Amino acid sequence: MDMAQKVSAETAPGTTPGATPDTTNVLIVGVGGQGVIMVSRVMARIGQLQGFDVKQSEVHGMAKRGGVVFSHVRFGPTVWSPTIPRGKADILLALEWAEGLRWLNYLKKGSGTFIADTRHIVPPFACLDRTRGAKLGYLAEPPGVVLDQVADGYALDATALASALGNHRVSNTVLLGTLSVVIGFAPEIWQKAIAEMVPPRTVEVNLKAFEAGRRWAAAARENPESAREHTLRKPAVLPELEARDFELRITPEWCKGCDICVKMCPERCLSLNALNIVELTEPDRCTGCRICEWLCPDFAIDVIKTLPETASR
Numbered sequence: 001m002d003m004a005q006k007v008s009a010e011t012a013p014g015t016t017p018g019a020t021p022d023t024t025n026v027l028i029v030g031v032g033g034q035g036v037i038m039v040s041r042v043m044a045r046i047g048q049l050q051g052f053d054v055k056q057s058e059v060h061g062m063a064k065r066g067g068v069v070f071s072h073v074r075f076g077p078t079v080w081s082p083t084i085p086r087g088k089a090d091i092l093l094a095l096e097w098a099e100g101l102r103w104l105n106y107l108k109k110g111s112g113t114f115i116a117d118t119r120h121i122v123p124p125f126a127c128l129d130r131t132r133g134a135k136l137g138y139l140a141e142p143p144g145v146v147l148d149q150v151a152d153g154y155a156l157d158a159t160a161l162a163s164a165l166g167n168h169r170v171s172n173t174v175l176l177g178t179l180s181v182v183i184g185f186a187p188e189i190w191q192k193a194i195a196e197m198v199p200p201r202t203v204e205v206n207l208k209a210f211e212a213g214r215r216w217a218a219a220a221r222e223n224p225e226s227a228r229e230h231t232l233r234k235p236a237v238l239p240e241l242e243a244r245d246f247e248l249r250i251t252p253e254w255c256k257g258c259d260i261c262v263k264m265c266p267e268r269c270l271s272l273n274a275l276n277i278v279e280l281t282e283p284d285r286c287t288g289c290r291i292c293e294w295l296c297p298d299f300a301i302d303v304i305k306t307l308p309e310t311a312s313r
């Protein structure tokens with residue numbers, strides 16, 4: 001089986017694999033800042049546009065990255081409860097890899113579909129050793145091992161696909177594109193719901209991300225080899241670095257001046273400027289520990305490795 005995807009022969013486009021005749025259960029999981037709620041609202045809106053009764057419930061509220069966020073969306077002719085019982089999700093959509101694995105027991109055995117971004121987000125406070133190159137206690141299972149446990153599964157580097165469009169924050173919409181291929185319904189319905197739910201200035205890039213996710217899923221079904229490009233992610237932690245071979249990049253347009261990174265930087269090298277935008281004011285003290293990157297709720301900071309890529313794909 002290919003590492004990127006596994007598609008059961010019974011799964012035909014336009015049907016919801018494993019759905020009961022009455023209700024389709026979609027469980028969406030991730031961590032704070034990834035857009036779980038936006039995805040679930042799009043899904044709920046699509047249910048409405050199709051004329052179904054829709055129930056949605058969610059747990060969120062973490063203002064910083066790392067907090068668990070999940071949402072249940074159920075639609076059908078009549079839906080009585082807003083929550084999906086354990087083992088009854090037709091689709092588990094994970095915006096973060098470890099969260100997907102944590103919720104696997106909610107997926108229907110033998111018929112459920114697993115869709116996950118292979119992106120790793122390590123909770124910042126799980127990183128007690130902040131030495132560069134230190135090993136993180138992240139799950140070791142590669143995508144192929146996980147996909148072998150489910151009836152139907154897609155593991156893709158949605159973040160890389162989104163980054164290729166110039167905005168890695170639309171990785172959630174890339175996953176919506178993949179979800180649309182699994183669930184069916186006309187693409188126009190999905191595009192309408194996405195355009196309604198995202199900020200007006202991001203409609204264009206979100207629609208491109210949706211198409212990228214659809215193309216990836218269609219290609220994965222047609223030819224698993226074509227999906228390899230985005231299967232494996234770069235390591236979640238920077239490899240051991242001897243010299244100063246990283247760069248801290250700030251996207252000012254995304255910074256809302258919340259001050260989290262400024263307060264949490266262990267080396268005190270960040271400050272807010274007069275416009276309330278973060279700046280690296282003490283670059284010589286920056287160790288590249290990535291705490292600011294992991295904590296920023298708006299993905300406004302990236303610590304980029306500047307040495308040639310050595311990670312294997």
Ligand code: SF4
Binds near residue numbers: 270288
């Ligand atoms: S990467 Fe640099 S700026 Fe960011 S938290 Fe670490 S030391 Fe501070």
Ligand code: SF4
Binds near residue numbers: 255256278300
């Ligand atoms: S970079 Fe992120 S964490 Fe830092 S102030 Fe801006 S929004 Fe807040």
